[in-house]
Amino acid sequence: MTEVRPRRSIPDVIQLKRIGHVLLRVRDLERSRQFYTTVLGFEVMEQDPEHGGLFMALTGNAHTLDLFPVADPAAAQPPMAGGLGVQHVAFQVDSEAALREAYFTLQDQGVKIVRAVDHVSQKSIYFHDPDGNLLEIYHELPNARELFLQGRGDRDVALVFDSAPRS
Numbered sequence: 001m002t003e004v005r006p007r008r009s010i011p012d013v014i015q016l017k018r019i020g021h022v023l024l025r026v027r028d029l030e031r032s033r034q035f036y037t038t039v040l041g042f043e044v045m046e047q048d049p050e051h052g053g054l055f056m057a058l059t060g061n062a063h064t065l066d067l068f069p070v071a072d073p074a075a076a077q078p079p080m081a082g083g084l085g086v087q088h089v090a091f092q093v094d095s096e097a098a099l100r101e102a103y104f105t106l107q108d109q110g111v112k113i114v115r116a117v118d119h120v121s122q123k124s125i126y127f128h129d130p131d132g133n134l135l136e137i138y139h140e141l142p143n144a145r146e147l148f149l150q151g152r153g154d155r156d157v158a159l160v161f162d163s164a165p166r167s
Contacts, residue, residue, distance in 0.1 A: 020063065021063050021064050021065060021066060022064075022065055022066070022086075022089050023053075023065075023066040023067075023068060024065065024066070024067055024068075024089075024129075024131070024133055025068055025069070025070045025076070025131075026067050026068070026069060026070065026130070026131050027069070027070060027073040027076055027130075027131055028069075028073065028130070029052070029054060029067060029068075029069045031130050032054075032067050032129065032130055032131065033054055033056075033067065035129055035130050036056055036065065036067070036129070037056070038109070039105070039106070039109045039111060040091070040135075041058070041059070042056040042057065042058060042064065042065060043056060043057055043058075043059070044056055045057050045062065045063060051068070052068060052069055053066055053067065053068040054066070054067040054068075058091070078131070078132040079131070079132050079133055079134065081134070087134060088126070088133075088134035088135060088136050089133065089134075089135055089136070090124075090135075090136035090137070090138055091135070091136065091137050091138075092137075092138055092139070092140060093137060093138070093139050094139070095139060096123060096139050098139065099123055099125065099137065099138070099139040100161050102125060102137045103116060103125050103161050104161070106125065106127055106137075111127050111128075112127060112128070113125055113126070113127050114126040114127055114128065114134070115158075116158065116159035116160070116161070117156050117157070117158065117159050118155070118156070118157045118158075118159045119155075119156060120147060120153060120155055121140065121141055121143075121144040121147040121148060122138045122139060122140040122141060122144060123138060123139050123159050124136050124137070124138040124159070125137045125138070125159075
């Protein structure tokens with residue numbers, strides 16, 4: 001007997017909770033593991049020998065980022081700005097002080113910062129991982145939602161951190 005579903009008069013919208021994780025294809029799994037663990041603080045949760053992937057998480061999460069090697073590293077094309085697909089992955093920090101610390105930690109680790117920007121609703125630092133994937137670390141202002149709904153007037157002013165000693 002076939003189950004008959006009741007018809008819905010109004011289409012429902014799926015109630016998503018959040019973006020769960022991102023999978024990145026990488027040229028060198030070990031090089032990427034080093035970058036994401038030592039620079040960004042990810043924890044390796046599981047190495048999947050059957051599929052060749054590495055599952056990583058940020059503190060308090062079970063799963064945030066999957067790293068899988070490309071089939072042919074020599075033939076892999078780098079990400080293209082303005083091209084089809086994901087353009088960057090953003091990681092949020094809890095405060096402007098944490099963003100400032102991230103900025104100087106990236107510099108200390110030899111990571112080139114592409115740009116640092118005050119977007120009105122958030123302040124952001126952009127940089128690349130070893131495979132050229134654009135990453136962002138940002139601090140969102142408490143009233144960011146209201147700013148977006150009002151039309152935030154994105155001004156993209158350069159964000160400058162003073163070089164005073166960190167605590």
